[in-house]
Amino acid sequence: MSLFGRSLLTLLDYSPEEIRYLLKLSHKVKAEAKKGRVFNRFNGKTLALLFEKRSTRTRCAFETAFGEEGGHPVFLSTQDIQLGSKESIEDTARVLGRMFSAIQFRGFKQETAETLAKYSNVPVYNGLTDLYHPTQALADLMTLEECFGTEKGKNLVFVGDGRNNVARSLMVICSKLGTNFTVITPAELNPDNELRERTAPIAEKSGAVITVTSDINAVKGADALYTDVWISMGEEDKRDERVKLLSPYQVNQNLMEKTGKRDTIFLHCLPAVKGEEVTADVIDGNNSRAWDQAENRKHTIKALMLATLIK
Numbered sequence: 163m164s165l166f167g168r169s170l171l172t173l174l175d176y177s178p179e180e181i182r183y184l185l186k187l188s189h190k191v192k193a194e195a196k197k198g199r200v201f202n203r204f205n206g207k208t209l210a211l212l213f214e215k216r217s218t219r220t221r222c223a224f225e226t227a228f229g230e231e232g233g234h235p236v237f238l239s240t241q242d243i244q245l246g247s248k249e250s251i252e253d254t255a256r257v258l259g260r261m262f263s264a265i266q267f268r269g270f271k272q273e274t275a276e277t278l279a280k281y282s283n284v285p286v287y288n289g290l291t292d293l294y295h296p297t298q299a300l301a302d303l304m305t306l307e308e309c310f311g312t313e314k315g316k317n318l319v320f321v322g323d324g325r326n327n328v329a330r331s332l333m334v335i336c337s338k339l340g341t342n343f344t345v346i347t348p349a350e351l352n353p354d355n356e357l358r359e360r361t362a363p364i365a366e367k368s369g370a371v372i373t374v375t376s377d378i379n380a381v382k383g384a385d386a387l388y389t390d391v392w393i394s395m396g397e398e399d400k401r402d403e404r405v406k407l408l409s410p411y412q413v414n415q416n417l418m419e420k421t422g423k424r425d426t427i428f429l430h431c432l433p434a435v436k437g438e439e440v441t442a443d444v445i446d447g448n449n450s451r452a453w454d455q456a457e458n459r460k461h462t463i464k465a466l467m468l469a470t471l472i473k
């Protein structure tokens with residue numbers, strides 16, 4: 163299989179086989195890292211890291227995964243470059259494409275990532291937009307595979323803001339890979355119909371059951387409970403309304419017990435606001451895999467860059 167030259171923008175355009183290939187490579191990259199084996203596979207290559215929004219994991223994963231293999235990552239925030247201000251995104255893309263082997267973009271509009279990919283002629287990786295967080299979804303599914311051996315037929319339940327980038331990308335990847343995915347969210351925060359309509363036929367093919375409900379009792383039978391912040395980056399003005407809507411959806415020990423399974427794992431993309439979407443005893447407790455999940459960001463991102471940058 164070759165993914166050489168491909169961008170990763172939403173995961174919708176990756177086949178289940180291509181996603182499985184990336185996950186398999188991620189496990190291999192992790193095993194190599196555990197043995198202390200670092201190669202020079204990005205020697206002579208350059209990576210532009212464009213950030214409109216803040217990041218700890220995504221930036222560090224891309225920068226260290228690329229740099230430790232001999233590549234040269236360059237961090238560029240909107241304080242540093244013209245990105246739609248004074249110079250069009252198209253022109254920035256054209257220029258970056260002449261100087262870099264690949265571009266990572268984290269920001270607001272999905273359209274910016276798409277425009278960068280269209281005009282740069284190099285792979286563009288979506289490191290989070292308002293709509294999608296595909297590299298996160300890869301790490302999440304890798305973590306499920308580590309915990310359960312497979313993701314197929316497992317029950318992943320997302321509790322919280324059902325319309326956010328993380329929930330949306332999970333809906334895409336679970337539909338592709340045959341993982342049952344339930345979004346428990348107040349009706350006001352349902353994932354949009356367009357995405358549900360796009361993923362429904364994909365899920366039908368893989369056998370994944372996708373459910374959207376406001377009923378908290380739907381956690382029953384969950385193999386993994388997943389949550390994310392109630393207020394995503396760029397939505398700070400919605401704080402009061404979100405806290406009101408989502409307070410009944412906090413993941414706490416009581417909710418973990420409601421799954422009826424003792425070995426339900428807890429997942430969170432991080433950063434977490436302890437005491438809001440999750441209590442400290444759950445995220446810091448024995449069933450939490452949030453820290454493995456964070457580590458797996460690096461392995462999956464390295465695998466993605468290996469697959470798309472090395473022939």
Ligand code: CP
Pocket residue numbers: 216217218219220221290298431432433
């Ligand atoms: N999960 C995640 O994307 O973390 P950062 O915002 O720290 O990159």
Ligand code: NVA
Pocket residue numbers: 290326327328390391393394395431432433
């Ligand atoms: N939904 C969160 C994810 C952070 C990784 C946000 O967009 O802020």
